[in-house]
Structure formats: structure tokens, C-alpha cells
Amino acid sequence: MRNSYNGYRILLVHAHPDDETINNGATMALYAAGGAQVTLITCTRGEEGEVLVPGLSHLASTQHDLLGTHREIELRDAMLALGVKDHRFLGNYRDSGMMDSPTNDRPDVFWQADLDSAAHLLVTIIEEVKPHVMITYDEIGGYGHPDHIKTHLVAMRASELSEWQIQKIYWNTMPKSVISAGIDAMKAIGSDFFGTEDVNDIPFAKDDSFVTTLIDGNEFVEAKMAAMKAHETQIALDGPFFALSNNLGLQIWGHEYYTLIHGEKSMPFDIDGRETDLTSGITL
16 A cells, blocks of 8 residues: 555545445545545435434434434544545435335435436536545445435436546445454344344345455554544444454454446455555556
């Protein structure tokens, strides 16, 4: 991994505050520290998220969408922890909630947004930022959440519509080998966090062959953990994420996995033939 990423521009497109930290926190911190311009676009404010902290339960009221306003603050603090200075919301789309929930039918939710209208908002940002690399979800949004699926559709559509050609596009990936280790670790402490002992039952667990790229961000795990703690309504300090860290070591959060779906897979590679740098092969 190079020490300097000056001149490189990386765009991440996520659905809700906290998605970016869980999926890409170490990656974002690594490239930001190396001098790359890292831009985060968040498509909703996460108004339908479950509040895990009893002392903040009043935020769960949907009457005034207090949770969305609070999660904006959480996102700001998380980006400070990761060293990311450019973070924006796509528009004023509301969190859609889980698939088939009553909120899916609200006209202001992201799931109901016109695809091209939302994509054109992102095109404007793409043509301003001119990213060399874009990161978003796969076609099922990782696990089927409507906002994740819509984020995938919007990001990919925007990449088609934009006059600026993004050289490499990645989808977040979580390999089965890593999930299996997590299941075993949680089972050892009596937790059924994953809800199954069979990794094949988990929708976001992908065969390891899908991993084209592994970013080793172990040096930035502390920054990632600080960012996770900033998302206080969504990630309990005594919950499963931190239990995984205690049982597998902090490095469980330092390795982040990707599938390259546009652009050329380029050196350097690790011993398993995976890219080790998102910006490899990029022409500045």
C-alpha cells in the first residue's frame, strides 16, 4: 500500500448514516490520511433506524423525525473520527424502512424516488468531484433493504449518465469465510446475533471468490471504532459489533472487502490474487 494518495478522488454512496463506517470505515480513514479526496454521499438520514440506547428512545418518535436530525450529528462526528471532510446528503429523501413496511408507501421516501431524478442529483456531484473510484452496494443492497437497493440503482445509473467516466467501481462484499468466523465467535459467547449457524442462510455472505480486492486498514481500526461509537443510536457499545472485536480482535474491522465490477483489476496483489489498493491502475 502506498503512503501517498494525493490527487486521487474516491466517492462512496451509502443509504443511511452508519452504513459507511461499518462497511468502509477503515478504507475511508486510510485513504483520507494518505491525502486522497474522500467524498461520502448519504441518501437518507436514517429516520427509521432502531434506537438502541434507552436514554435516546425519545428520538424514535416519527412525528417530527427527531432521529434523522440526531443521526446527522452522529454522521458528522463519525466523519471527524475518520478524517473525511466532504460528506453530503443526496437530497431530502426520507428513510424508507424495511421492505414491505408501511413507510415504504410514503411519497417522500427514497424507495419511491424517481430513479433518474435521484441519479441526476448524484451526476451533479460526480461531475463536480470527478472521482476516480466509486464504492456502493451490490444489486441486492447487501441484504435487501429497499434504501440499499435504491442506492445501488441510483449510483450505477448516475455512473452511466455522467459525462465524467469513473475508472473503477466497487461493490461492498462480505466473504463467507469472515462471516463463518464471526458466527463461531458469537456462538462461543452464547450469542445468536447472526440468527443462524449456517453461513449460507445469510444474504450478505458472498462466496470468497467474489472478493477481488482486500484493503488492509488495520492501522486505522481505532479511527473506525471511534466512528462506530459516534453512531450511538445504532451501534450499542455492549452489542454484537464490539463483542466481535473482543472475540476476534480489532483486526476483524480492519480488513474490508470489495468486488470490482468496472475497471481493470491491477497490481499489487496479495498471495490470494486480490488487489490491495483501490487506486491501482488509475490514470491521474
